Amino acid sequence: MDQRIIDAFGRALGASCVITDPMQLRTYECDGLTNFRVIPALVVIPTCAADVQAAVRICHDERLPFVARGAGTGLSGGALPVADGVVISLTRLNRILEVDLANECIVVEPGVINAHVTRHVSAAGYFYAPDPSSQSVCTIGGNIAENAGGAHCLKYGFTVTHVLALDVVLPDGSLVTLGGRAPDRPGYDLAGVFVGSEGTLGIVTRACLRLVKRPASIQTLLAAFHSTDDAGAAVGAIIGAGILPAAIEIMDRLSIVAAEAAVHAGYPECGALLLVELDGPASEVDALMVRVNALCSACGAWEQRLAASDDERAVVWRGRKAAFAAMGRISPNYIVQDGVIPRTALAAVLREIHALGEQAGLRVANVFHAGDGNLHPLVLYDRKVPGQEHAAEALSGEILRICIRAGGSITGEHGVGMEKRAFMAEMFAEPDLDTMQRVRCAFDPLRLANPDKVFPRPRLCGEKTGPYEPHPLEVAGVAEFF
Amino acid sequence: MTIDATAFAAIVGADHVTPAQAADAPPGAMARWVVAPGDVAEVAAVVRAAAAGGLAVVPRGGGTKLARGNPPRRADVVLALHRLDRVVEHAHGDMTATVEAGVPLAALQRQLARQRQFVPLESHMPERATVGGVLATADSGALRLRYGPPRDLVLGVTVVLADGTIARSGGKVVKNVAGYDLPKLMTGALGTLGVLVAATLRLYPSPEHEVTIGLDPGDPAALERMLSALRAAPVTPTAVQLRLAAGQPAALDVRVAGTPAACDEQIAAIATATASTVTPRDPGVWQARAALWHEPALMLKCTTRPAQLGAALAHLAALTPVWRAVAYPTGIIEVALPHAASAIVAPLRQALAASDGAAVVLAGGGDLEAWGPAGGDAAVMQRIKQQFDPQGVFNPGRYLGGI
Numbered sequence: 001m002d003q004r005i006i007d008a009f010g011r012a013l014g015a016s017c018v019i020t021d022p023m024q025l026r027t028y029e030c031d032g033l034t035n036f037r038v039i040p041a042l043v044v045i046p047t048c049a050a051d052v053q054a055a056v057r058i059c060h061d062e063r064l065p066f067v068a069r070g071a072g073t074g075l076s077g078g079a080l081p082v083a084d085g086v087v088i089s090l091t092r093l094n095r096i097l098e099v100d101l102a103n104e105c106i107v108v109e110p111g112v113i114n115a116h117v118t119r120h121v122s123a124a125g126y127f128y129a130p131d132p133s134s135q136s137v138c139t140i141g142g143n144i145a146e147n148a149g150g151a152h153c154l155k156y157g158f159t160v161t162h163v164l165a166l167d168v169v170l171p172d173g174s175l176v177t178l179g180g181r182a183p184d185r186p187g188y189d190l191a192g193v194f195v196g197s198e199g200t201l202g203i204v205t206r207a208c209l210r211l212v213k214r215p216a217s218i219q220t221l222l223a224a225f226h227s228t229d230d231a232g233a234a235v236g237a238i239i240g241a242g243i244l245p246a247a248i249e250i251m252d253r254l255s256i257v258a259a260e261a262a263v264h265a266g267y268p269e270c271g272a273l274l275l276v277e278l279d280g281p282a283s284e285v286d287a288l289m290v291r292v293n294a295l296c297s298a299c300g301a302w303e304q305r306l307a308a309s310d311d312e313r314a315v316v317w318r319g320r321k322a323a324f325a326a327m328g329r330i331s332p333n334y335i336v337q338d339g340v341i342p343r344t345a346l347a348a349v350l351r352e353i354h355a356l357g358e359q360a361g362l363r364v365a366n367v368f369h370a371g372d373g374n375l376h377p378l379v380l381y382d383r384k385v386p387g388q389e390h391a392a393e394a395l396s397g398e399i400l401r402i403c404i405r406a407g408g409s410i411t412g413e414h415g416v417g418m419e420k421r422a423f424m425a426e427m428f429a430e431p432d433l434d435t436m437q438r439v440r441c442a443f444d445p446l447r448l449a450n451p452d453k454v455f456p457r458p459r460l461c462g463e464k465t466g467p468y469e470p471h472p473l474e475v476a477g478v479a480e481f482f
Numbered sequence: 483m484t485i486d487a488t489a490f491a492a493i494v495g496a497d498h499v500t501p502a503q504a505a506d507a508p509p510g511a512m513a514r515w516v517v518a519p520g521d522v523a524e525v526a527a528v529v530r531a532a533a534a535g536g537l538a539v540v541p542r543g544g545g546t547k548l549a550r551g552n553p554p555r556r557a558d559v560v561l562a563l564h565r566l567d568r569v570v571e572h573a574h575g576d577m578t579a580t581v582e583a584g585v586p587l588a589a590l591q592r593q594l595a596r597q598r599q600f601v602p603l604e605s606h607m608p609e610r611a612t613v614g615g616v617l618a619t620a621d622s623g624a625l626r627l628r629y630g631p632p633r634d635l636v637l638g639v640t641v642v643l644a645d646g647t648i649a650r651s652g653g654k655v656v657k658n659v660a661g662y663d664l665p666k667l668m669t670g671a672l673g674t675l676g677v678l679v680a681a682t683l684r685l686y687p688s689p690e691h692e693v694t695i696g697l698d699p700g701d702p703a704a705l706e707r708m709l710s711a712l713r714a715a716p717v718t719p720t721a722v723q724l725r726l727a728a729g730q731p732a733a734l735d736v737r738v739a740g741t742p743a744a745c746d747e748q749i750a751a752i753a754t755a756t757a758s759t760v761t762p763r764d765p766g767v768w769q770a771r772a773a774l775w776h777e778p779a780l781m782l783k784c785t786t787r788p789a790q791l792g793a794a795l796a797h798l799a800a801l802t803p804v805w806r807a808v809a810y811p812t813g814i815i816e817v818a819l820p821h822a823a824s825a826i827v828a829p830l831r832q833a834l835a836a837s838d839g840a841a842v843v844l845a846g847g848g849d850l851e852a853w854g855p856a857g858g859d860a861a862v863m864q865r866i867k868q869q870f871d872p873q874g875v876f877n878p879g880r881y882l883g884g885i
């Protein structure tokens with residue numbers, strides 16, 4: 001990069017906040033999706049919102065693409081740098097600025113670690129509900145960009161439900177506040193649109209998040225089944241009975257074995273494990289747990305264990321939250337997939353995935369947020385075996401197509417990023433994507449913010465769009481509209 | 483190109499094009515025709531024809547919220563959506579429903595109730611108010627405390643844009659982060675970005691058992707104490723509202739749901755936390771917001787940070803001797819005032835701004851600007867409008883900041 005520009009960043013932020021050393025730049029070459037790697041031209045690490053703004057202004061003036069980065073745990077390549085661009089790391093904006101319990105909210109900078117928010121308010125009886133499995137390392141800024149989810153989002157909602165207001169540096173360097181602490185600010189819900197935009201609309205420099213009162217009682221059940229079909233049937237029965245658990249997760253045999261090897265959670269040896277957490281007033285939780293037990297038994301649960309204490313519950317969850325990383329125990333390499341299906345299609349889709357795995361000669365482990373149909377198939381392979389990596393990637397892609405055909409989505413929480421751009425064109429028709437681009441053009445007409453992500457073929461702002469064409473699924477009679 | 487009734491009749495059939503009466507368009511505007519398309523393709527064709535002819539289009543559901551916003555600068559075509567009234571799919575196992583925009587809310591709830599489910603959307607006049615209208619205005623009520631604002635219930639939308647493009651976004655599943663969340667953008671946009679023609683909604687199980695109880699706080703100080711005690715208490719009511727009128731003590735209504743034992747437990751916890759007696763109340767009290775609309779009035783929606791609700795009510799009471807209101811602990815107050823009270827809106831806006839709040843005119847505002855001042859993000863909103871509807875086909879001038 002031109003020394004003149006590097007100097008401009010140095011003057012604006014201070015030399016200690018600008019990284020040019022090739023070895024150091026390397027540490028930013030990828031996020032949690034390590035098969036995409038690009039070394040950025042420059043990394044800046046601002047320490048306050050004004051410096052973020054200054055950095056973005058330089059990018060805007062110089063027409064330099066920039067990529068915001070939190071902890072780099074993203075699993076879709078969202079924080080993958082642009083070769084001739086700038087990475088803006090938000091990790092030093094890590095202050096908790098205000099706790100406002102009267103209004104049940106907290107104001108934080110984007111580099112604050114997710115779990116630190118709850119830690120900060122738990123003594124007061126509150127928690128921050130979105131709980132991605134990566135919560136001990138990932139940042140609030142990254143969560144907002146990805147609209148991160150977690151096991152407890154079934155009941156409490158995803159990140160977007162918990163964002164009240166955002167300060168955002170727009171790609172032209174201006175700083176705006178979106179949303180507010182009072183409900184329904186007049187005008188378009190720009191905070192709502194910004195959440196989940198994967199760093200393509202600007203950089204969050206401050207967020208006001210909703211806090212949730214800790215429920216009076218929490219109980220966690222582990223139920224062992226012979227098969228994921230049976231466990232899936234239990235999920236349907238529980239939700240069909242009008243019970244809304246705080247979380248309801250399934251792990252299949254392979255993932256149980258892996259999790260056991262990794263963290264010794266004491267899971268029973270079984271074909272599928274169902275994890276049900278209920279929370280609320282004590283008598284309600286007691287009464288509902290009796291019903292959940294009965295429904296599980298009716299669906300073939302042969303062992304049911306209630307985690308009695310906070311510690312026991314923590315152990316149960318540790319196994320579930322370690323599930324991805326645990327795959328390393330049973331396979332040299334694996335792909336983490338993230339797709340969504342209507343919950344009622346669970347059994348059929350799992351069978352289809354299993355059959356595809358057999359065909360490809362690959363094992364697929366399954367961990368999923370069963371309540372909302374969010375699957376995390378883990379495709380296991382060995383890079384050293386010629387052709388296996390390719391076969392695994394192909395299988396992983398086919399799994400997404402199954403999700404699309406079932407009326408679901410190509411991503412429930414990990415985002416589109418770099419990885420799934422091409423699949424956007426399979427899930428959406430051209431006019432749908434063009435319509436999203438209109439939002440992009442309103443925020444970032446020069447396409448400087450994370451330019452190559454999310455969309456398969458970014459339309460230039462001002463480019464004329466074509467007329468409506470029916471979606472391929474519509475023609476096939478699969479979908480009418482939604 | 484000049485477009486007339488025959489052009490629209492060619493699309494929707496002559497029976498579905500009628501000359502507009504004054505009551506068909508928002509107050510202060512006069513439309514020329516009411517055009518009622520029968521399906522999404524017809525909506526797109528009508529919009530395309532209107533846009534080509536340089537006409538303005540006012541989308542309309544049940545017409546219960548036509549007074550929202552400022553009078554449009556033009557309103558040539560009222561696009562009536564009542565014929566798009568199909569419940570396309572009630573996927574009860576997945577707790578979702580895909581519906582056309584013109585389905586009346588009450589009709590939808592009746593259909594969902596067959597599977598003991600409901601959508602936590604609310605409106606006055608639910609027999610007439612349509613799903614599309616409720617979403618476009620982001621109308622909410624007492625259920626919001628427990629189930630969130632309308633935008634949290636919208637999983638996917640189909641919209642017709644000003645150039646006739648039919649675009650979908652979101653999806654049919656409860657969890658989905660593929661692409662921008664346009665359902666959030668469309669909810670509350672008052673039809674200024676596109677015509678909502680269909681939506682997929684998130685449903686909830688109907689509570690098996692519900693109990694409504696009442697608390698009588700007496701004076702405003704006691705009310706503040708009760709509200710904050712309620713917030714901190716280990717209870718999760720499904721609805722809370724305050725019924726208020728000038729010169730009368732406030733009534734606080736709380737609804738709990740769950741097993742009968744859990745309801746009792748929650749009621750006991752509420753009594754303990756608020757240190758007051760609770761009395762059973764008729765569930766009819768939940769009609770209070772709808773009742774505000776029974777007589778023509780200047781209707782306002784005031785907002786504030788939740789903890790400043792008491793202060794906002796005090797401002798209101800200080801500004802006018804005559805008022806009725808229903809308030810929610812989420813920080814929303816719906817107020818009915820005599821038309822003559824319009825002078826209080828400006829000072830009220832000033833007072834509420836201190837806690838991030840606003841006072842929006844819902845109806846009966848006459849010459850009053852409906853929204854109040856725009857914020858620092860006004861330029862982004864203008865650019866969004868520009869991208870979606872550069873010609874200003876939809877509801878021109880009706881929205882915030884002249885959009």
Ligand SMILES: Cc1cc2nc3c(=O)[nH]c(=O)nc-3n(C[C@H](O)[C@H](O)[C@H](O)COP(=O)(O)OP(=O)(O)OC[C@H]3O[C@@H](n4cnc5c(N)ncnc54)[C@H](O)[C@@H]3O)c2cc1C
Pocket residue numbers: 031032067068069070071072073074075077078079090110131132133134137138139140141142143144145146147148149150151198199200202203204205324325413414450
């Ligand atoms: C083991 C493991 C488990 C995981 N489990 C879950 C899970 O359960 N649920 C889930 O949702 N995700 C999960 N993830 C994915 C990941 O942790 C989340 O996507 C997380 O939100 C990313 O946060 P981050 O700080 O690491 O962001 P990064 O990876 O650094 O960035 C992610 C995206 O956010 C953008 N971004 C970062 N900061 C900002 C900002 N301040 N303003 C604007 N854009 C910004 C980046 O440009 C990028 O597009 C998991 C990841 C791992 C490795």
